[in-house]
Amino acid sequence: MSYFDRTKEQRSSAVISILATILRVALAILIPLIAFLVLYAGFLFLRAGNAPKWLITIVAILWGVGGVAVLYWIFNWIVEMFPEQWTIRLQPFVFVGPAMAILIWYLAWPAARTFYISLFDRDGPAAGNFVGLGNYVAVFTDRLMRQAFRNNIFFWILVATPLTVALGLLVAVLADRSRFERVSKSMIFMPMAISFVGASVIWNFIYEVKPVGASQIGLLNALVVGLGGQPQAWPAYTAIAPFNNLFLVIIVLWLQTGFAMVLFSAALKGIPEEIIEAARVDGATEVQVFFRIMIPYIMGTIITVTTTIVIFTLKIFDVVWVMTGGQFGSDVIATQFYRQSFIARNAGYGSAIAIVLLIAVIPVMVYNLRQFREQEAF
């Protein structure tokens, strides 16, 4: 091959890759755009009509699901009309492209915009008072924010997460050997079906306090008084601060143990019986079998569950907001963010907190994804 031919070929391959990129981006944007227009036209049409509600519902479902399916089908058909090489280059983007575009639109773009807002004062970019990283300095020096970090890191990550994992594992192992496996596991899994707000309302009743002397309707206080103690508003019991946070931790424990248990249970059932028998014959006690064979065998699952719960507890909001509203030293990063953004209406500061939370979650998320990849989940 001569020098000139090669450069010509290289040049043409550069042209092809640029053209391919343009077409791919076009597909990614065009498809959701058309989908949106088609759906919107359908919405206008149905709104103008006088048909009975049930008919509108059915047509809307058919229009929505069918319309998007037809759209994908048409674009796939168009791409397949291209020469084979171009079909190979473009076809994945007919399907993945729109999802990427939409994710960029409502996930990546808002994140970038939030960061931009965080560089301004309480009135945001519109007012034009640029403060640089001033908000971030405040995030790490504000007393309430420091309290929020303490709660998030100590009570939620270092206490709630290991407790949930340990409890889930314990229940999974014990249930595995129990005759009441199904019943007990269903009971423990049940709270997963309840929303965090709903769970908080339930626990509000458990922690409910009445004045001394009145009969206690809260389960915990009824027990405490029955045993001769003083009734307390437990999550607001500042005499033991900051350990009143533990009453909130218990709620999340109740909610999340079932999640951990189900995953551990599946992992434990995946351990071949012969390996455990081999360890027994090799001289291991049941405790040694558990710690030296079973735990290492399911380590991948343990890490996945732990990181998932860490991510969840970093973002914890609902339970704290409903139970205490962040008072009595129970503030966390997310409640601070909410208070600053939507109650104090401090756009810049609130955005800065959101960005800090995002940055805190990212390393755990990356580790989690890497773990999934190792387990060949994708």
Next chain:
Amino acid sequence: MASVTYDQVTKRFGDVVAVNNLNLGIQDKEFLVLVGPSGCGKSTALRCLAGLEEISEGQILIGDRVVNDVPPKDRDIAMVFQSYALYPHMSVYDNMAFGLKLRRTPKAEINQRVQEAAKILGIEMLLDRKPKQLSGGQRQRVALGRAIVREPAVFLFDEPLSNLDAKLRVQTRAEITKLHQRLGTTFIYVTHDQVEAMTMADRIAVIRDGILQQSDTPQNLYDYPANVFVAGFIGSPSMNFFDATITGTADEMYIDTGTFRIKVSDSIKARLTDGLGRRVIFGIRPEDIFHPGYVSAGINAVKVESTVDVTELMGNEIFLYLMAGDHSYIARVDPRGHAHTGDKIEMVFNADNIQLFDADAENQPSMLKLG
């Protein structure tokens, strides 16, 4: 070093009797093979000895010690599993050292024993690898190594070769036999493969439906099967069986199958426990039937008119599937004895090497005393 005794051992799973009143003594240093078809209870018998199953009745002794209530870890046994059951998160070295570490063996001794076992098995260069990185044959060796380093009183093997390909199986078979000679420990080996049993065992115990059928040396099992089941199970291709009746007079007895008659030879008559008029199952091994052109010298030849149904050339021999009247049977003949489907041949039976079983008795036991 220890003997093993099954004393009236019964194991039930709900209503299913997996092992039924098993009495079996295994001597110190013996290589005993438990053999039988799938689901006959042989693995269960082994797992009872290992302590992985509790027995329902009777007792098991290792040496002089009753081990019914002794947990597996205190029985001084090592076991090799069919799936190898290696610990996937440990290196080969740690897999082999695991049992010793649990027993708080000094590190230097662990190292020495692991290295020694690795050398015997030729896996020194694999010690740092994880089980995932090994081939099936290598995993098999590691599983053997894990058992060897423990220096147990009894080795248990649960179908350890089933997952290997045919060539590797033959090779490993010989290695296990060598290992037994070298270690001089009691080996108890479970398999459904009668070839493995024949080639490796000092003694074979044949089990069927949880019941011990016969336990003897491979040669005795082959020559003097106790009943029809053992006769048919040991040997490949299996022994041919014909329904027959003993006819004639006390001096001149015949085995009459309805299609052909075979005169009972003097040597057989001397061993026969019962006689005339009895319904019997007449058995003869395929290698005791000859092509008329290639009959071995010195046999008691009886001719049987037959038709060739199918021929299978094995290279060193030919399997002929034949019909004599309504009876079909297999002969294993000289490769020069060419035959084609449909040919009529006068096959030659060696009447000195036959078996007779009582057709009417339970379990159809042999009617011949040991020779």
